[in-house]
Amino acid sequence: MQKEKALETPQSFIEEEERIEQFARLCEPSIAAAGIGGAGCNVISWVKERGVTGGKLVSINTDAPHLRMSKADRRILIGEKLTKGLGCGGYPELGEKALCESADRVVEELCAANIIFLIAGLGGGTGTGATVALAEKLRKQFLSLPAPHLIVGVVTLPFDVETARMDIAKNGLNRLKGICDTVVVIDNNRLVKIAGNLPFREALGVANTTIGKFVKGITETITTASLINLDYADLRAIMEGSGLASIGIGEGKGEGRVEQAVERALNGRLLDIEDVTKARGLLIHVSGGEDLTLYEVNHAAEIVKRSLPPKAKVVWGARVDEELQGSASVMAVITGVESAFLRRHEKRIGRLKLPW
Ligand SMILES: Nc1nc2c(ncn2[C@@H]2O[C@H](COP(=O)(O)OP(=O)(O)OP(=O)(O)O)[C@@H](O)[C@H]2O)c(=O)[nH]1
Ligand SMILES: [Mg+2]
Numbered sequence: 001m002q003k004e005k006a007l008e009t010p011q012s013f014i015e016e017e018e019r020i021e022q023f024a025r026l027c028e029p030s031i032a033a034a035g036i037g038g039a040g041c042n043v044i045s046w047v048k049e050r051g052v053t054g055g056k057l058v059s060i061n062t063d064a065p066h067l068r069m070s071k072a073d074r075r076i077l078i079g080e081k082l083t084k085g086l087g088c089g090g091y092p093e094l095g096e097k098a099l100c101e102s103a104d105r106v107v108e109e110l111c112a113a114n115i116i117f118l119i120a121g122l123g124g125g126t127g128t129g130a131t132v133a134l135a136e137k138l139r140k141q142f143l144s145l146p147a148p149h150l151i152v153g154v155v156t157l158p159f160d161v162e163t164a165r166m167d168i169a170k171n172g173l174n175r176l177k178g179i180c181d182t183v184v185v186i187d188n189n190r191l192v193k194i195a196g197n198l199p200f201r202e203a204l205g206v207a208n209t210t211i212g213k214f215v216k217g218i219t220e221t222i223t224t225a226s227l228i229n230l231d232y233a234d235l236r237a238i239m240e241g242s243g244l245a246s247i248g249i250g251e252g253k254g255e256g257r258v259e260q261a262v263e264r265a266l267n268g269r270l271l272d273i274e275d276v277t278k279a280r281g282l283l284i285h286v287s288g289g290e291d292l293t294l295y296e297v298n299h300a301a302e303i304v305k306r307s308l309p310p311k312a313k314v315v316w317g318a319r320v321d322e323e324l325q326g327s328a329s330v331m332a333v334i335t336g337v338e339s340a341f342l343r344r345h346e347k348r349i350g351r352l353k354l355p356w
Pocket of ligand 1: 036037038039040042062063087088089090091095120121122123124125126127128156157158159162165188204205207208
């Protein structure tokens with residue numbers, strides 16, 4: 001009898017365990033990636049085809065035929081009363097209204113996540129207008145919730161030849177910058193330099209692959225066990241209220257593979273940065289085969305840090321990927337940067353007084 005009493009678990013212990021369990025569940029990061037418009041849906045299809053662990057993939061478009069071809073966990077046609085499923089024809093004001101028409105369905109699908117990627121090609125009607133409107137709706141929704149949220153825009157800028165789309169994109173980017181925590185920008189013109197000899201479709205594929213790898217990489221590093229874990233707090237530390245960001249992804253093989261990969265990630269940056277020494281934060285993520293060493297991972301972070309101001313926050317993660325035996329892949333995200341592209345067009349936008 002005495003013995004049984006000693007084994008009895010005190011009520012306070014049970015309550016504390018339940019409390020920990022409850023909080024742990026609340027703290028589990030939940031990630032959603034939403035592609036908006038043609039380019040955004042193409043990126044989501046890329047990720048869906050390769051699979052992603054721990055994130056929800058949502059495609060949103062005004063263009064029903066394109067949406068039907070897209071691959072995602074959930075597809076949402078927006079603004080059907082306004083656009084009749086035919087797209088926005090390059091008018092962002094239509095994209096904005098289309099999102100507002102269907103806002104409840106879209107917000108409901110996304111608001112359970114605490115990290116949301118909004119992926120779009122700026123310059124088009126849906127990708128520009130609906131993304132800005134959605135970011136605004138989500139921001140408003142999150143203000144009423146206790147847990148912190150991160151809204152990360154991931155957008156492409158038009159090719160120089162798409163002159164009519166340039167000012168729309170600039171205006172969209174400036175608005176997104178004010179709403180999202182960070183906007184990762186990929187300048188399609190940098191593709192011309194990096195993948196210039198490729199046919200147009202394939203060059204676009206390079207951008208889609210980069211964005212896809214970024215979203216898949218971050219999602220899996222946060223939601224699954226890694227060699228060096230990146231967690232939600234790390235991501236917030238460098239992305240919360242950080243303005244614009246540039247990303248680069250590089251790969252290396254054999255001896256010096258990590259150095260090679262870092263070099264390529266930095267040289268292959270998909271946004272012209274005005275002055276890298278003003279950057280606020282750096283996320284560096286290394287993937288390698290089973291033979292990846294801690295020294296190599298550390299070395300990668302050291303190489304990138306050298307070119308940044310000493311005060312820049314650095315977070316890093318590493319993952320073993322069995323398919324990368326003998327090689328390494330590095331993703332570098334530099335936050336809080338100024339875009340030379342935005343600067344070039346700033347004065348023009350001021351003069352133009354866009355209706356949108
Ligand atoms: N990287 C990349 N950029 C793309 C792709 N498709 C289009 N773009 C770029 O994104 C911009 C917007 O194009 P879309 O996404 O097709 O436009 P949308 O958002 O569907 O807009 P509407 O069709 O006007 O409703 C274009 O001007 C291109 O610069 C793509 O597959 N990859
Ligand atoms: Mg379209």
